Amino acid sequence: MLAFLVQRISQAFLVMFVISVIAFAIQDGLGDPLQEMVGMSVSEEEREAIREELGLNDPMVVQYLRFAGNALQGDLGNSYFYSKPTLEVIAEHLPATLELVIGASLIIVFLSVPIGVYAAIRPQAWLSKFFMGVSTVGISIPVFLTAIVLIQLFSIGVTVNWFPSDTGWGQWLNDFFTTEGGLPSYGRGDELTHLFGTWESGFFTGTGLMHLVLPSVSLASIMLPLFIRLIRAEMMEVLQSDYIRYARAKGLSAGRINFLHALKNTMLPVITVGGVQIGIMVAYTILTETVFQWPGVGLMFLEAITRSDIPLIVAYLMVVGLIFVVTNTLVDLIYGLVNPTVKLTGKKA
Amino acid sequence: MKKLIAAFVGSMALAAAPVALSAEATKELKMAYDADPVTLDIHEQLSGGILQLSHMTFDPLLRWTSDLGFEPRLAESWERVDENTMRFKLREGVKFHSGNELTTADVKFTFDRLKQSQDFKAIFKPFSGINVIDDYTFELVTSEPYPLLLNTATYIFPLDSEFYSGQTEDGKDKSVITKHGNSFASGNLSGTGPYTVTERKQGVRVEFERFDDYWDTQSPGNVGKIVLTPIKENNTRVSALLSGGVDFIAPVPPNDLERIRNDKNANLVTMSGTRIILFHMNQERVEAFKNPKVRQAIAYAINQEGIAAKIMKGFATPAAQMSPAGYQGHNESLTPRFDVAKAQQLMKEAGYEDGFTITMMAPNNRYVNDDKIAQAVAAMLARINIKVDLKTLPKAQYWPEYDNRAADMMMIGWHADTEDSANFYEFLTFCPDADSGSGQYNAGNYCNPEIDALVQEANVETDLDKRAAMLQEVEQRLYDDAAFVPLHWQDLAWASKKNVNIEPVLNVMNFPYLGDLVVE
Numbered sequence: 001m002l003a004f005l006v007q008r009i010s011q012a013f014l015v016m017f018v019i020s021v022i023a024f025a026i027q028d029g030l031g032d033p034l035q036e037m038v039g040m041s042v043s044e045e046e047r048e049a050i051r052e053e054l055g056l057n058d059p060m061v062v063q064y065l066r067f068a069g070n071a072l073q074g075d076l077g078n079s080y081f082y083s084k085p086t087l088e089v090i091a092e093h094l095p096a097t098l099e100l101v102i103g104a105s106l107i108i109v110f111l112s113v114p115i116g117v118y119a120a121i122r123p124q125a126w127l128s129k130f131f132m133g134v135s136t137v138g139i140s141i142p143v144f145l146t147a148i149v150l151i152q153l154f155s156i157g158v159t160v161n162w163f164p165s166d167t168g169w170g171q172w173l174n175d176f177f178t179t180e181g182g183l184p185s186y187g188r189g190d191e192l193t194h195l196f197g198t199w200e201s202g203f204f205t206g207t208g209l210m211h212l213v214l215p216s217v218s219l220a221s222i223m224l225p226l227f228i229r230l231i232r233a234e235m236m237e238v239l240q241s242d243y244i245r246y247a248r249a250k251g252l253s254a255g256r257i258n259f260l261h262a263l264k265n266t267m268l269p270v271i272t273v274g275g276v277q278i279g280i281m282v283a284y285t286i287l288t289e290t291v292f293q294w295p296g297v298g299l300m301f302l303e304a305i306t307r308s309d310i311p312l313i314v315a316y317l318m319v320v321g322l323i324f325v326v327t328n329t330l331v332d333l334i335y336g337l338v339n340p341t342v343k344l345t346g347k348k349a
Numbered sequence: 350m351k352k353l354i355a356a357f358v359g360s361m362a363l364a365a366a367p368v369a370l371s372a373e374a375t376k377e378l379k380m381a382y383d384a385d386p387v388t389l390d391i392h393e394q395l396s397g398g399i400l401q402l403s404h405m406t407f408d409p410l411l412r413w414t415s416d417l418g419f420e421p422r423l424a425e426s427w428e429r430v431d432e433n434t435m436r437f438k439l440r441e442g443v444k445f446h447s448g449n450e451l452t453t454a455d456v457k458f459t460f461d462r463l464k465q466s467q468d469f470k471a472i473f474k475p476f477s478g479i480n481v482i483d484d485y486t487f488e489l490v491t492s493e494p495y496p497l498l499l500n501t502a503t504y505i506f507p508l509d510s511e512f513y514s515g516q517t518e519d520g521k522d523k524s525v526i527t528k529h530g531n532s533f534a535s536g537n538l539s540g541t542g543p544y545t546v547t548e549r550k551q552g553v554r555v556e557f558e559r560f561d562d563y564w565d566t567q568s569p570g571n572v573g574k575i576v577l578t579p580i581k582e583n584n585t586r587v588s589a590l591l592s593g594g595v596d597f598i599a600p601v602p603p604n605d606l607e608r609i610r611n612d613k614n615a616n617l618v619t620m621s622g623t624r625i626i627l628f629h630m631n632q633e634r635v636e637a638f639k640n641p642k643v644r645q646a647i648a649y650a651i652n653q654e655g656i657a658a659k660i661m662k663g664f665a666t667p668a669a670q671m672s673p674a675g676y677q678g679h680n681e682s683l684t685p686r687f688d689v690a691k692a693q694q695l696m697k698e699a700g701y702e703d704g705f706t707i708t709m710m711a712p713n714n715r716y717v718n719d720d721k722i723a724q725a726v727a728a729m730l731a732r733i734n735i736k737v738d739l740k741t742l743p744k745a746q747y748w749p750e751y752d753n754r755a756a757d758m759m760m761i762g763w764h765a766d767t768e769d770s771a772n773f774y775e776f777l778t779f780c781p782d783a784d785s786g787s788g789q790y791n792a793g794n795y796c797n798p799e800i801d802a803l804v805q806e807a808n809v810e811t812d813l814d815k816r817a818a819m820l821q822e823v824e825q826r827l828y829d830d831a832a833f834v835p836l837h838w839q840d841l842a843w844a845s846k847k848n849v850n851i852e853p854v855l856n857v858m859n860f861p862y863l864g865d866l867v868v869e
Contacts (some may be wrong), residue, residue: 031745032752036526039395041469041766041776046467050528080389082551083531092550148584156594185588186381186580187553293580293589295553303552303581306714310744316749 005329009154012325016307019321020071023314024064031308033080035182054080067314076318077311081304085316088198090297094319095199096188097285097296104281113263116231120239121258123232132232135225143284147218147291154214157181184211186293215292222284223277234266241265268339275331279324374559374573377869378849379788380597381586385555385579389546390534392526393504394767395468401860404555405575406446407506408565409541410437410456411499411640415856417768419499422565423451423507423541432494432811433477437502439485443564445509447539453487458510458524460489466526471786472501472766478551494811502768509539543864545569554578563864570865587844590615596849598869599859601842603664603717609844618852619842621666622859623673623765625773626716628709628726628834629793634705638793642699644831649692650733651726653685656836660721665837670824671763671773673838677813678770678820683828692733704734710756711739712747717839723760726834751792759792762839768858770820774804778832795832 014128033056034047055066067077076086119128138146152158155346160177189207192200202208234318239262247257286298293299297316304312373826386402387394403409410424421427424437443451460479462471475495480488489594491498513524513534523533523816538546541564544557578595580586583602589595591612601609601617609617630638630647637643653667672678677802696702707730711723720741737758742750751759766774778794782786787801800823807819827833841859845851854862 007507029746031743032748032749035745035748037394039766040763040790041395041772042468043471044783044789046470047785050467054529078529080529083527083529083535095554148588151588151592152586155594156588157592181592183592185592186585187578215701271629290582292586293578293585294580295550299581300552306743307743 008076008325008329010269011037012322015325016318020068020314021064021318023310023317024060024067027310027314030305030313033308033310036307036309037080059270072217076315077306079309079312079315081307081309081312086312087319089300089312090315091198093295093297093300095201096284096294097289097298099202099212100215100219100285100288100296101278101281103212104219104223105278107216108227111220112224112227116228117258117263117266119228119232120235123236131228133229135228138221139225141221143222143287145219146221146222147214150214150218150242151185151291153179154183155181155185157259183214185214187211188295205272213289215294218291219281219284219288220295223281226277227270227274231266234269235262238262238265264338268335271334271338272331274329275334280329282320282323342348354724355540374571376572377574377576378572378863378866379576379578379595380599381580381582381595382591383579383583385552385577387551388535389463389538389549390526390532391508391538392462392466392469393528393532393535394555395472397859399859403506403540404542404860405544405863406538406542406546407508408443408542410502410505410507412503412862413768413856413858417476417857419503421819424502426642427499427502427542428753430488433491434488435498435502436482436486436488439483439487440564443541444562445539445541446545446560447509447512448562449509449511449539449736451507451541452484453481454484455507455510455707456487456505457510458513458736459505462508462513462524462526463505466734467528469504471503476500476501480581494809494812496808496813497767497769497771500769507541509541512537512539533713535792543568546574552579557768565864568865569867570863572866572868575863586672589735590844590846593846597845597851599841599843599861601844603662603842606662606664606842614847614850615844616847616851617844618855619664619840620855620857622839622841623676623768623857624716624762624839625668625671625841626665626672626722626760626762626836627668627671627777628758628760628836629791629795630780630834631754631757631759631775631793633794634754635705637699637701637705638757640699640701641830643701644696646692646699646701646733646772646788647730647735647834649686649688649695650729650735650830651685651834651836652687652729653836654687656722656725659719661837661840664717664840664842666840668837670828670835671777672770672820675767676768676770677817678773678789678824680821680824683824689732690713702734704736706736706738707757709737709758710741710746710747711741711760713741715744715747716760716762719760719762723838726836751790754792755793758834761790761792763790770824771808773803774827778827779804793833795830797826797830797832800826 034050038047039340040235055063057197070077072156078084079089081084083090119131122128157179160174164172165171165174189211190345191205192202193204195201202212244257244262247261285296288294289296289298290302301316378848386398391403391407392400408422411419411421414420423440427435427437432434436691439451439453439456445451457479463473473608476489477492478490480490482488488499489502505736509809517523517525521533525532543560545560546555547557547558555577559573561868580589586598587605589608590598605858606617609615612831630639630644633809657663657665657667667685669683670680709723709727711719713720723739724740727739763773763777775787776790778791778795779788780798781791781794788820803819807816808815810819843851843855850867850869851861854866
């Protein structure tokens with residue numbers, strides 16, 4: 001266990017080192033940070049003075065060594081735009097992203113497990129076919145399109161008059177497709193509860209939860225179909241296995257077989273994929289956060305790129321790298337708990 | 350019930366008018382811009398966002414009216430003492446947010462600080478100093494006669510000298526201006542303006558509250574609280590308005606103009622803007638561009654009206670010069686000269702009938718539809734056999750390329766900080782000179798010392814009619830010479846809910862005077 005953690009921590013350092021080197025190497029291609037810091041009419045002389053002050057004129061190696069020296073002491077530099085330490089800026093934005101990911105994960109867990117299991121047990125039922133059909137559509141629609149459609153339907157609202165409104169059924173269909181709107185379409189709302197440190201939560205107020213609805217659904221829409229299909233496929237395979245047949249022969253109730261014995265083994269690969277996907281979800285939040293003006297790290301990162309806020313870009317990439325390593329480590333640990341036959345460090349059992 | 354009370358209070362206040370109209374400032378305004386102010390220090394950066402903040406939390410000595418005239422604000426009146434001196438009388442009894450009273454000492458403090466500011470010092474270069482006569486009288490002195498003295502005075506938003514002097518707890522000078530890192534002024538402000546900043550979370554929201562002791566009791570403004578949310582994504586900003594999440598948005602993307610115009614709850618205001626979009630033809634890189642006939646051929650080949658109508662969806666005013674209407678240099682007689690036959694003829698005369706190949710660069714997220722405009726221009730040039738190799742880049746990468754003059758034709762948009770024609774020429778068509786900094790954005794390397802001399806002469810001409818004639822001649826000569834390819838002035842658009850009466854507070858400079866905003 002200890003050896004495993006030590007190995008992972010050194011891996012994390014390696015990952016972050018590589019990321020920082022790459023980020024530094026490409027920073028010239030990210031544009032000139034001064035463009036966002038000064039007005040157009042500021043003279044070249046003044047610009048040069050600011051560049052000198054920021055140390056942008058030093059050779060790349062000097063800049064990197066200075067950065068690495070500070071980084072080892074936990075200082076990843078100051079954001080040009082926020083005029084604050086980059087880690088502080090990320091800490092301020094991270095809770096919003098985490099809450100969005102939690103919201104989306106809850107939707108995924110509570111929908112994908114029952115739907116996936118149902119579709120595995122009753123593959124021929126029309127409801128299963130319906131879910132499978134919808135999930136194919138869901139997986140192929142890009143998240144920003146989903147988001148825009150959701151905003152139009154549930155935030156702005158649409159009035160439908162495709163059907164003749166003088167007939168009963170026409171009126172009913174019109175009403176059926178007409179939506180009221182009213183759900184918030186941007187931001188996290190005014191009423192956030194302060195938990196600790198920089199964490200302000202939207203989970204404890206009505207408006208906070210309302211603001212979470214559309215972004216979470218959009219973000220979940222990407223992963224949900226994948227998980228439904230994964231759970232369905234795994235479950236179907238498990239249901240074919242011998243021990244399930246024995247359990248049936250033994251006369252165990254269907255519920256106990258399906259939800260205790262079969263589901264447990266179904267979840268093994270799901271957890272692995274899930275852990276990786278949560279990391280990927282952090283990347284997907286960039287799109288979702290942009291569309292919903294969700295003040296999380298994804299939006300912050302995108303804006304840092306348009307502003308060439310290089311220290312913030314580098315720090316963000318390093319933090320995301322760390323998150324990937326940490327989630328993967330956690331996944332491996334949980335895997336060990338669920339399936340005790342798996343050995344962490346790969347030694348022979 | 351709440352509405353009823355508000356209406357009742359409102360009618361009571363109206364009955365008691367004109368005493369303290371601002372006392373009924375009870376409405377809340379939620380607004381969404383594409384960005385929030387980067388700092389609270391109004392001298393740290395010269396940008397639209399900061400000027401907007403300046404007008405909300407400070408007041409200028411005088412400000413532009415919607416027809417490009419001046420109206421007195423903190424300066425009650427002004428008179429020219431001699432060629433180089435203008436005397437201002439300051440309004441009495443004006444209070445800063447801190448409670449301090451405004452005097453000429455504050456104006457002097459502000460003026461000196463502006464001279465230090467990296468972004469503003471260029472604008473204040475013609476000024477040699479400020480003479481304080483008494484607590485409410487001062488003179489601005491220029492080193493030469495300066496016709497734009499009043500234009501520049503619109504940038505003087507007096508700061509609370511007492512508030513910005515001294516040292517912070519950790520021993521830093523409070524008045525210092527820094528481009529990066531935390532200064533006292535970048536996080537705290539005290540002005541004379543209609544609003545104070547009550548909460549600020551950078552990139553997320555800024556909250557403003559009406560200042561109780563605001564001096565301008567005649568202001569009809571009735572907004573007590575403003576919440577500004579930056580929403581960068583165009584679609585989201587428009588959705589926020591249409592779904593009722595916010596009351597006021599700017600800018601409005603051209604693609605959504607129709608949608609907002611057709612919405613029964615929304616109110617759209619558009620205005621012809623003053624930002625010129627143009628292409629430079631680099632004579633240093635392309636031999637053919639040295640030939641005026643080739644440049645004219647290009648000018649004839651470009652269909653400005655087509656671009657404004659088709660690509661900009663009518664959201665632009667086709668241009669054949671840099672000065673927009675209302676500027677002194679605006680020359681009525683110059684109109685777009687689209688004529689492909691004439692263009693081909695000119696190419697033939699210049700000996701380039703078979704054309705040539707050039708490179709072109711344009712940003713793709715800086716101006717409205719910038720990349721599409723560049724594509725259209727490239728297609729139009731193909732008709733006179735100029736083959737264009739086009740590259741469009743995000744602005745962060747584009748400007749370094751621009752500074753390197755990395756392509757034969759490059760796009761730029763320019764807004765004159767002084768709201769005056771001469772500013773265009775100084776930056777875009779003056780002979781490039783690294784030492785003096787003139788022609789800093791002249792990516793065409795066009796150089797005509799005669800024109801430069803004429804502009805310099807106009808810059809010390811205080812007879813405004815004479816000056817206008819000189820600047821119009823400059824425009825004419827640049828046009829005849831086809832020094833650059835003007836495309837259009839980008840329009841401005843704002844949208845609000847029906848009950849927000851934005852029209853009276855909007856202006857072509859694009860800083861709405863929100864202190865005077867009335868919400869029904």
